[in-house]
Amino acid sequence: MSYLNSVFSVRETKLDNAPVSGGGLSENQKFSYGYASSPGKRSSMEDFFETQICGVDGQIIGLFGVFDGHGGARAAEYVKQNLFLNLRNHPKFISDTKLAIADAFKQTDSDFLKAENNQHRDAGSTASTAFLVGNRLLVANVGDSRAVLCRSGKAFPLSRDHKPNQTDERQRIEEAGGFVMWAGTWRVGGVLAVSRAFGDRLLKQYVVAEPEIQEEVVTDGVEFLILASDGLWDVVSNQDAVAMIQSIEDPEYAAKRLTEEAYRKGSADNITCVVVRFHHK
Ligand SMILES: *[C@@H]1O[C@H](CO)[C@@H](O)[C@H](O)[C@H]1NC(C)=O
Numbered sequence: 001m002s003y004l005n006s007v008f009s010v011r012e013t014k015l016d017n018a019p020v021s022g023g024g025l026s027e028n029q030k031f032s033y034g035y036a037s038s039p040g041k042r043s044s045m046e047d048f049f050e051t052q053i054c055g056v057d058g059q060i061i062g063l064f065g066v067f068d069g070h071g072g073a074r075a076a077e078y079v080k081q082n083l084f085l086n087l088r089n090h091p092k093f094i095s096d097t098k099l100a101i102a103d104a105f106k107q108t109d110s111d112f113l114k115a116e117n118n119q120h121r122d123a124g125s126t127a128s129t130a131f132l133v134g135n136r137l138l139v140a141n142v143g144d145s146r147a148v149l150c151r152s153g154k155a156f157p158l159s160r161d162h163k164p165n166q167t168d169e170r171q172r173i174e175e176a177g178g179f180v181m182w183a184g185t186w187r188v189g190g191v192l193a194v195s196r197a198f199g200d201r202l203l204k205q206y207v208v209a210e211p212e213i214q215e216e217v218v219t220d221g222v223e224f225l226i227l228a229s230d231g232l233w234d235v236v237s238n239q240d241a242v243a244m245i246q247s248i249e250d251p252e253y254a255a256k257r258l259t260e261e262a263y264r265k266g267s268a269d270n271i272t273c274v275v276v277r278f279h280h281k
């Protein structure tokens with residue numbers, strides 16, 4: 001713990017019925033981050049997030065994630081507690097980061113399914129994650145939480161929402177023997193509205209936890225990254241989200257602004273936002 005405290009500073013604000021928010025700054029001051037998560041009773045909250053800064057081989061690494069659960073909070077909470085640990089323990093985390101990410105997603109999913117053996121109801125979770133290794137930013141996604149980058153004032157999605165009615169996702173599901181059906185929205189097997197997720201044992205053949213990974217170099221024009229659950233993206237467009245917080249230096253305040261805006265626009269869902277701001281000197 002003392003090592004962790006020495007590489008980053010953390011503050012956290014937690015008031016009853018107010019959004020949980022907080023943030024930190026990397027020791028080398030190259031990036032700062034903030035998060036905010038919508039109010040409500042812990043028992044009904046299915047959104048989780050995780051932010052970590054660590055040193056590996058003399059480099060400062062940032063790990064960020066938003067995990068939106070369904071069928072209960074179990075899967076999202078499990079992924080929050082284990083995914084980054086599995087990645088940090090991977091022997092090729094630095095030398096082959098993409099491979100390490102794919103392996104960590106796979107391992108976390110299969111460990112969760114093993115731990116879930118005697119549960120009656122299926123639980124699952126999305127994961128929108130970002131890893132900062134030097135000036136490489138790797139974004140890995142499963143499900144419909146989303147990562148959006150702001151470069152020179154413009155919004156660039158760094159992930160693709162995994163929805164069952166996307167042509168290639170539908171084809172993958174059908175080739176595996178599954179089907180996609182309309183039930184209020186498009187659903188795998190008429191049940192699940194995302195086409196990839198952690199958990200979801202009964203649909204596992206079709207609903208995989210294999211991430212799509214995108215890489216970006218953090219050059220001077222790259223201002224910040226937003227990771228958020230669909231509670232935000234259902235009511236705020238990528239470009240509006242970016243414009244709303246572009247001038248806000250403090251990423252915790254920026255994450256709160258996004259969460260409040262989604263709330264104000266009537267988002268009925270759990271809302272969680274993580275903002276990572278890059279500092280160029
Ligand atoms: C979070 O989502 C769950 C399931 O969709 C819902 O029952 C609960 O009321 C939501 N909680 C908040 C704080 O919005």
Ligand SMILES: *[C@@H]1O[C@H](CO)[C@@H](O)[C@H](O)[C@H]1NC(C)=O
Pocket residue numbers: 163165166167185186
């Ligand atoms: C998937 O369905 C939604 C409506 O639920 C629609 O808005 C979207 O355009 C569809 N996407 C594709 C690729 O068909």
